[in-house]
Each structure stands twice: as structure tokens, then as C-alpha cells.
Amino acid sequence: MKDPNKKYIAILGSTGSIGTQALDVIRNNKDRFVVEVLTAENNATLLIEQAAEFRPNVVVIGNEALYDAVKAALDPLHIKVYCGAKSLVSVVEMETIDIVLTALVGYAGLMPTIHAIKAGKHIALANKETLVVAGDIVTSLAQKHKVAILPVDSEHSAIFQCLPGEGMNPIEKIILTASGGPFRGKKRAELEQVTKKQALKHPNWSMGAKITIDSASLMNKGLEVIEAKWLFGLNADQIDVVVHPQSIIHSMVQFEDGSIKAQMGLPDMKLPIQYALAFPERLPSEYPRFDFLNYPSLTFEKPDTDTFQNLSLAYEALRKGGNMACILNAANEIAVEKFLQDELTFLEMPDLIAECMAKVPYIAIPTLDDYIQTDRNTREMARTITQMKIK
Structure with missing residues (x-):
């Protein structure tokens, strides 16, 4: 049975930088928060350690090849284990969840956030790409379902903290x-x-x-x-x-x-994380x-x-509207991937993004399906352009 004095949290991306710091916040405030769901894509070892400590109701491992190992480790603790993208968008709809902290990297955060909003869950948003890709749809859904989007990025949290009383x-x-x-x-x-x-x-x-x-x-x-x-x-x-x-x-x-x-x-990300999870309260902390x-x-x-x-390209996408920011984001995710794989230089990344923005079809009033297709088409084009440069 739920404790009415506590908030029940789902952390999407619990093994990443934001996720691990969120668990630090929860560890220091066990009288206020309960971990209900933990998810990770590939880091099964850390996910198992986190689940053993915080005993969530449900764990999701995105990489289906790791499911058996995670399930075997957590079965003795009576923790439900699921795998894959479909499970991720399902668990955020659980009735017991109060807040979903979206700490996934990139475009992957979009669909789980949309499903959580439709289920009436408040969102602690650490995945900026969700609003970059489909901000019109996400904010409209949040308004329709009376869901708060609480920013976790330090910059947006700062703006949010400046507004009360105005x-x-x-x-x-x-x-x-x-x-x-x-x-x-x-x-x-x-x-x-x-x-x-x-x-x-x-x-x-x-x-x-x-x-x-x-x-x-x-x-x-x-x-x-x-x-x-x-x-x-x-x-x-x-x-x-x-x-x-x-x-x-x-x-x-x-x-x-x-x-x-x-x-x-x-500069400590635990501060905006804690503010979003506890809002409208400010909890005491021992941070420096x-x-x-x-x-x-x-x-x-x-x-x-x-x-x-890249900053100029982002302003260009913002002013253009439609699906242009979705194109920008998808091209950038591939550009970063290729840079980390030594297939693009640092200065070639904005060139790739600009080329995709010029070539991927523009849609002035996109639907969610348009955004999904735009993301797919942009990634394909960005990979093709990169491969041609390598040859």
C-alpha cells in the first residue's frame, strides 16, 4: 500500500549521470521519496545494484539480450523485470507512480514521456530532446491532462525558480x-x-x-x-x-x-533534481x-x-518551426555518434547538421507520426552523408 506522505518515483535512465544523482537525492530523503521504477538500456550490472538497494516494484532493461541476467539476479528480491522499448512505455503508466524522471539520452525519451503524460504522471524533465523534437505536441498533452512539466536542466530549473511570486x-x-x-x-x-x-x-x-x-x-x-x-x-x-x-x-x-x-x-545537478522532485517544497540538504x-x-x-x-543552427530551427528542430536533433545525435567513433571531425558536425536541415523535407504542421518519420529519415540521411565523406 502506498504511503500518502511520500512521492513514488520512476527513473528512466537510472544508470546515467542524472539517474545516479537522482538516486543520491532519494537516498538522502528516504522519508519523502520511494523508488517505484528503475530503467536502463545496457548497464545491467549497475541496474541490479540499484535495484538491490532501493527495491523498486519494477525494473526495465532496454537491451533484451540482458533480460535473463537481470531477471535471475532480481527474482530472489521479488522485483518484476521487463525488457525492451514497449515495456518502457508501459511501465510509466503504472497507477502507483507520482512522478516520472525522464533521464534518457536523446530522442529515446520522447515516447515514454508522452505515455507518462497521457497517464497523468507529472514529469521531471531531464531529457531536453523531448521538447526539442515535439514540443507542441508534448506541451499540449500536458495541458490537456493537467500534468506539470518540472525542468531538471540547471538552466531551465533556474528560470523556473525565478518565477514564483511573479x-x-x-x-x-x-x-x-x-x-x-x-x-x-x-x-x-x-x-x-x-x-x-x-x-x-x-x-x-x-x-x-x-x-x-x-x-x-x-x-x-x-x-x-x-x-x-x-x-x-x-x-x-x-x-x-x-x-x-x-x-x-x-x-x-x-x-x-x-x-x-x-x-x-x-554547479551541482543534485540541486535542480531535488527541486523538481520535491516541488513546491525546498528540502534541506548538506550540499556544499x-x-x-x-x-x-x-x-x-x-x-x-x-x-x-550549432547555436546559430538551433536558433534557425526554432524560428523555422515545424519539424525543423526534429531534423536538427536527429542530425546532431548522428553527428555526435560519428564524432565519438572518429568518423567525423569536430568541425564537420555542424556541417552535417546544416546539410540535413537543408535536405530533409520540411513539414510546417507535423503530426506525431511526421516527427517519428522525420527522425528516421534524418538519421538515414546523416549516416549516408557521413559514409560518403569517409569514402
């Missing part, structure tokens, strides 16, 4: 901050020979490989710009980006009277505190979109 006061604009990644200040000539090892060394945040590469190329910030449009009902001209190397101000809101609110803190004396200077720079063209 009532109907309109936002003039928001300012998303970017660390600049490992290549801040470098020009194109300096990036011609960069390696994936260099690109994976983020100066401030510890994240998974895909989002770390996106941060290095500024695509992560571009995706956040598109996500912000749907979360906060803004247009492209109301969303600015500034490079803030210290990553202390996580983002800002400017109101019609010119006042600016900023949310600040040390920010001290102004340790940061006598906070600096800001204009992003270099001539060198880091």
Missing part, C-alpha cells in the same frame, strides 16, 4: 548561461584537430558523453534555447545566451520593468554552499557563433 507579470526575456565548454575562446583553426578525449573534458560539470560533446559544440545550449520556448511560452527573440565560465549563475529572467532575477549556486568570497569575479561573454555554429 503572478501574471510577463517575462521580457530570459538569459541562459553557458560555461563555454572545454574550447571556450578557441577559433576554428584551433579546433581542426581536436580529439574526442579533449571534447569530453568539461571544465565544470560531470555529465554523460553525449551531453558533454553537445556542450563542447554549444549544441547543448541550442537545444536548451528550443526547450525554453516550450517550457516558458517564449519566442526566439526573448531567449538570449551568454557565456559565463564560472557556472555560478545558472540563468536569469528579465521582466518588463527591466529588473533581472538570477538563480545562483555551485556557495561563498562569494571564493568567486570575487563573475564574468560574461558573447557566444562565438562563427566558431560554434
